[in-house]
Amino acid sequence: MDKPNEVSRRNFIKNTTGAAVALSIPAIIPASAFGANDRVRVAVLGVNGRGQSHISGFNALSNVEVATLCDPDNNILQKRAQEFEQKTGKKVKTENDLRKVFDDKTIDAVSIATPNHWHALAAIWACQAGKDVYVEKPGSHNLHEGRKLVEAAHKYKRVVQHGVQLRSSEALKEAVKHLRDGLIGNVYMARGLVYKWRPDIGDKGTEPVPAGLNYDLWTGPAEMKPFSRNYVHYDWHWHWNYGNGDIGNQGIHETDMCMWGLGVESFPDKITSSGGKFLWNDAKETPEVLSSSFVYTKEKKIIEFEVRPWMTNDEGGVGIGNIFYGSEGYMVVKGYDYYETFLGKDKKAGPSRKAGGDHYKNFIDAAIAKDPKLLNGPVETAHLSSGLAHLGNIAYRVGRALTFDNKTEKFVGDEEANKLLTRKYRSPYALPQVV
DSSP states (O other), X not given: OOOHHHHHHHHHIIIIISOHHHHHSOOOOOGGGSOTXXXXXXXXXXXXXXXXXXXHHHHTSTTEEEEEEEOSBHHHHHHHHHHHHHHHSOOOEEESOHHHHHHOTTOOEEEEOSOHHHHXXXXXXXXXXXXXXXXXXXXXXXXXXXXXXXXXXXHTTOOEEESOGGGGOHHHHHHHHHHHHTTTSSEEEEEEEEEOOOOXXXXXXXXXXXXXXXXXXXXXXXXXXXXOTTTTTTGGGGSTTTOOXXXXXXXXXXXXXHHHHXXXXXXXXXXXXXXXXXXXXXXXXXXXXXXXXXXXXXXXXXXXXXXXXXXXXXXXXXXXXXXXXXXXXXXXXXXXXXXXXXXXXXXXXXXXXXXXXXXXXXXXXXXXXXXXXXXXXXXXXXXXXXXXXXXXXHHHHHTSOEEEETTTTEETTOXXXXXXXXXOOOTTSXXXXXX
């Protein structure tokens, strides 16, 4: 019998990097495959930030009904419901507790835009409830969760899309095909760049929980801490209890692009990271500056990743994106939908293209067809690209080079590092060990 990680890795290869056709031609589903009245009822979980894009993205699709909005902050929830009614002329059901959404048999799919610490558990519960899932990046808050999410998706035969929308870009599918076809020669290195404007957030201290917020639900599986606006609502990204810093925030798009472009379907075996907080004396715990190296010894490939928070130069015209290096040239990926290439010693301009895609539509098409193979960002990407960020963060936190074993998905001979592959879960929001 195959081990779970071997099964998911094989599926990952099949789904994302195996056939050249899949890299160059968008999945087309014939209309005859669907019934005339196919309509997917979607619930959006978490509507403060990124969830607003989920609402508008799914609402724009003719075969989708945004049926329920869910958020533990009733103030934000009711505001979004009012905005939805004003825009669409339709009332939308509201829930504070995501468990009630999972119990609702009329909901076909859930779209998860909660803070990171809820992503995997919410997605696993949704799979267990028979829902298909669109889950924001990162698909997990720690590496162990990602493996459990893959197991749940396969066990319950659910369609689970990871919110790495660059995988639906027609331009970037073409870019990856060029990398496979040898346009820049032997592609040996990928560089991920996250240079975002991240100011001082101060330190707001603690205070009573504001009216309208179910702080127990918001905290969920994480350790309960006194309420602070240092966490709620956006700045949770910079606290280990809830977030993963920028390598595990914006950076997931770039870690995913690095792995996709290099064609690696596993984790690296050598990881180093260094950085720290050098600018602000604020409440952030995660590093402002982080430089990580991920070495694939057998494949002879390397991923370099860098987070910078403030004033900095671009690299190759890129502030947020990727650079791929090959024996015959290099490729620059800017954002989510544009690439350009430079060939030879003289850096002669090669192929380039700008073209997007609809990641929400891709998810709905796959859900209607009940076929995860149609997904551009299948569940395996949620584990691998998110896991890469987790490995980099762990190397930073323990302050030393680490060796990783892909068969066991553990560090070799480092119990301190291995403890950071998972977390202590708070009842009743525990991650199931058997999904």
